[in-house]
Each structure stands twice: as structure tokens, then as C-alpha cells.
Amino acid sequence: MTTPDLSVDIGGLQLQNPVMTASGTFGYAMEFKSLIDLDRLGGAIVKGLSLEPTKGNPPPRIVETDCGMLNAIGLENVGLDAFIQKKVPFLSKLKIPVLANIYGHTVEAYARLAEQLDEVAALAGIEVNISCPNVKQGGVAFGTDARMAHQVVQAVRRNYSGYVLVKLSPNVTDITQIAKSVEDAGADGISLINTLTGMAIDIHSRRPKIANITGGLSGPAIRPVAVRMVWQVAQAVNVPVIGIGGIMCTEDALEFIIAGATAVQVGTANFVNPRTTIEVIEGITSYLQTHGMVSIKELIGTVRTP
């Protein structure tokens, strides 16, 4: 049986297959090197990066919920300098595209990160997390306001010459409006979704189960929301869409691809089964063979709606 072609182009960046890892669930990739062959992945997105080191929120920061988890890690990370000195040397040895995921609390912080990462040749691109609060606009998340989302992506675009993926927040009324504004600002691709804001309460102590009170919901519980948003955005923009949200197995990834995603990212599943990405790559290959397809491109966006 011939091996189908799994390669995809996500807006100027070529991937050998459509399966990537989601930021914050895969460390700096090195943590998974003894668990899977990293060079088999379509690509890897590493932990969200800020200009300065960030300690994150106090514990408890994670709680399991029905079909998912709530987290309020608070974007703990080593900061730009330590990332370049201590993490990039390992990442530069990988044969797959690696993207840094960036965030800031001002437009200027995003712009500076983009400018400095433009010098890091080992990176194939950056993924801009716009789910963060804008401290200059009363803490409203950049990604929940089309104008602010546009501003931040435009500032990054001006300072970064490589591939720019923009990751959308699902905590909005009309996801297509935000998607169109970041496309207009120069995004090469759009990834979605980030976590949905949630809350869980211990009924005996009557305290929130996580110290931050609210957290981001991820895992299978959010998948139908994510598939719906990917389907809507894929129709609204011309750049490729990368689907994220509750992918635990091959069937889940295929759902996103059929909805219109050119590639997918695996997140929470990495904590449950670190081999999920590899199993999904193998599963997609089998699915294409079973359905007589020679390329993954024959499947993207083929959902049959009336």
C-alpha cells in the first residue's frame, strides 16, 4: 500500500505532517525527548515566552474537571534571555520546525519579543498568544477586541520577518471578526482555540479550587466549541487555520481537518499519553489509506454541510 502524503503548507511554512504540539503542554520539547521521536512531529510549539522570567500564579494551579482540566499556571516561563541561552541550543538540533509562543501585557512587549526573536535562526516562526490582558486598556485581553488584536499583530509583523501564527482566544462573541482583523494585520496563519475561561468550587470549603479563582478550561470538554470555531474561521479567512482543543486521538484530529483545519495541535492529551501525537500521525495515515486518498490535502475542509 502506498504511503499517503501528509505534508501541508500552513501559510509559507512546510510541515512533514499536520500534527504539532500545543504551547504550554510540551515544555521546551526537551522534556519529551525520551518519550517520543521529536523529529517525527509536524512541528513543535514551546511554552509561552515573555521578555522577563515569570513565576506564574500560586498553587493550586491545576484541577481536573469532567472531560478536561482547568489551569491557571499564569504563563510561568524562563524569559527571553534564558530561552535563547538554555533552550534554543537543544531546539536548534531538531529537524522539525519549532515555533516560540509569545505573550506580553503591552503592544510594546510583543513588539520587542518579535524583534529579538527575529535574530534567532533556529526558530521556524512565532505563535502570538493574544489571550493576555492589556494592562494599558484596563486588563481587557488583546484577543477579545478586534482593534487591539489588530494592533498587536501589526506591531509583531513589523518586527518579525519570518512566519507569524496568531493564536485566538475563544472567549469572544464572534470569532470570525477577530480572525479577519489578525489576517488583515498580516498573520500568515491562525491557530485556535486557546482555553475557555472557567471556574470550579470546592463545596465544602466553598473556595475556588484554584488559587487564581478562574482558569482556562482545556481537554475533550472544549472540542465541540473548538471544531465549531475552526469551521467558522476557515470559511471567513484566506490564511490556513490550525485546529486546537481536546484532541485525544486520531478521530478528534480528523474532525478538525474535515472542518477546515490545515494542521492541528495536541495539548492536554500530552499529559495523559505523551505518545498521542505519534499515534495521531500514524492514525491519519491509516485513515487516508482506508479511504483511498493519496494526500491529506484531499480531506481538508471537506465537511458535507447542506
Ligand SMILES: Cc1cc2nc3c(=O)[nH]c(=O)nc-3n(C[C@H](O)[C@H](O)[C@H](O)COP(=O)(O)O)c2cc1C
Ligand atoms: C497547562 C497548560 C498551559 C498552557 N500554556 C499555554 C501557553 O503558554 N501559551 C498558549 O498560547 N497556550 C497555552 N495553553 C493552551 C493550549 O496550548 C491549548 O490551546 C488549549 O489547552 C486547548 O487545547 P487542548 O484541549 O488540546 O489542551 C496551555 C494549556 C494548558 C493546559
